[in-house]
Structures are given as C-alpha cells and as structure tokens.
Amino acid sequence: MARYEFMKGLPVITMAEGKEVGKVDDLVVDPVRKAVRWLRIHRGGILGGERLWVSVDAVHGLGEDALTINAEADLRAPADATEADALVKAKRRVIGNEVITENGERLGEVRDYEFAPDTFVLTSLSVPQGMNVVGPSLTIAADRILTIGEDMIVVSTATVMGPDEKADDMK
Numbered sequence: 001m002a003r004y005e006f007m008k009g010l011p012v013i014t015m016a017e018g019k020e021v022g023k024v025d026d027l028v029v030d031p032v033r034k035a036v037r038w039l040r041i042h043r044g045g046i047l048g049g050e051r052l053w054v055s056v057d058a059v060h061g062l063g064e065d066a067l068t069i070n071a072e073a074d075l076r077a078p079a080d081a082t083e084a085d086a087l088v089k090a091k092r093r094v095i096g097n098e099v100i101t102e103n104g105e106r107l108g109e110v111r112d113y114e115f116a117p118d119t120f121v122l123t124s125l126s127v128p129q130g131m132n133v134v135g136p137s138l139t140i141a142a143d144r145i146l147t148i149g150e151d152m153i154v155v156s157t158a159t160v161m162g163p164d165e166k167a168d169d170m171k
Contacts, residue, residue, distance in 0.1 A: 001124075002062055002117040004095060012041050015060050016071035024067060025051060028084055029113075029122065031092040031148035036120040038084035039067070041075060053081035062117040091150045099127050101157040102146060107138060110153065125153070 010024045022043030030037040039059075041052045058074035059067060069075075078085060099107040112126040122142035129138060140155050147154040 001114040003112055003114050005112050007039075007062075007067070011066045012039075012054070013066050013068050014070070014072045014074075015068050016073075019072060021069075021072055021075060022049075022052065028087045029092070029094050029148065030087060031090070034122045034142055034145060034148065036115055036122075037087065038081065040084075051078070052076060053078065053084045055081075055083075056120045059120075092148050094122075094125070094148065094153070097148070097153050098151070099125065099140065099153045099155060101155055103157045105157070107140075107155070111137065113142075125155075 004027055007024050007027060011020050012022050012024060013020050022041040024039055025042040026040040027036045028038040028040065029035065036056055039054050039056065041054055043049055043052065052075040054069055054074050054076065058069045058071075060070050061068045076084075094110050094113055097110050099110060101107065108127040108129065110125050111128055114123045114126075115121060116123055122145070124142055125140040125145070127138045127140060129136060144156040144158075145153060146156060
C-alpha cells in the first residue's frame with residue numbers, strides 16, 4: 001500500500017523523456033470514487049516555481065524512490081485541469097478533515113491515508129486517538145467510509161479498529 005505522507009516530495013520522472021519534471025506536492029481525492037484522482041506537482045525553486053497537475057491515469061509506476069508518468073505532455077496547467085480544480089473547490093479534503101461515526105461519535109482528524117498504488121483507490125484512513133498526534137492511531141477501512149463531506153468524514157459505527165489491527169482484518 002502507498003501512503004499520502006510517503007508520496008509528498010517524491011520526484012516525478014517521465015518515461016518518454018527520462019526527465020525529472022518536479023516533485024509531488026499534494027494529492028486530491030475524488031470523494032465519490034474514494035480514490036486519489038490528481039497529483040499536484042511542484043517544479044522550480046523553493047520560493048517560486050510553478051504548480052502543475054497530473055491525472056493518476058497518466059501514472060506509469062509508483063516506487064519507493066520516484067513516481068513515473070508517461071510523458072511531460074501529461075502535466076496540466078491549473079487552467080487545463082478542470083476536474084482537479086473542481087475537486088479542490090468542492091473542499092472535500094481528506095487530510096485534516098474531522099471523522100465522526102454515523103452515530104455522532106467524534107473519532108479525530110485524519111493525519112494520513114493509504115491507497116492501492118496500482119488503482120489509487122483508498123484502503124484506509126489513519127486517525128490519531130484523541131488529542132494524541134504521536135501515539136497510536138485508529139485505522140478505518142475505506143470501505144467503511146460513508147461520506148467524504150465538506151465539513152466531516154462520516155464512517156460506519158462498526159468500523160473502528162485499534163492501533164494493532166490492519167484494514168484487511170475488517171473485511
């Protein structure tokens with residue numbers, strides 16, 4: 001499985017040109033598909049540079065050291081990535097969003113998530129217990145997510161796993 005935190009900062013290399021075209025800056029999740037759909041790429045200097053988008057459909061491979069895309073032509077300027085722009089404007093973010101159960105129990109705030117590296121479909125959310133951001137986290141299987149909303153992520157009441165359990169244990 002791949003993780004959101006792992007992806008940030010990965011170099012992006014083109015297969016066609018063998019060129020580094022930037023680094024992964026952010027990931028955008030489609031709340032209906034419950035899958036990462038777009039990657040925001042930063043290229044240029046620390047104080048400047050530009051931000052571009054690439055659809056996960058253009059991803060060739062995801063490894064420990066880099067993300068490969070088919071070609072530099074797959075990079076899109078913000079004006080040419082209308083789906084990515086619409087998803088960002090919908091404010092359906094995952095990282096930092098509050099999680100509650102369908103019965104109204106607050107579980108915490110999403111700090112990380114996992115997804116399948118070949119399909120980019122979410123597999124689980126990681127939510128630190130209470131105010132503890134460095135201790136154990138709750139793992140919530142993605143198939144138990146009911147809604148990724150503007151203000152909250154709502155999950156099934158029976159989805160909460162302890163810190164020693166894996167998302168696969170819930171299936």
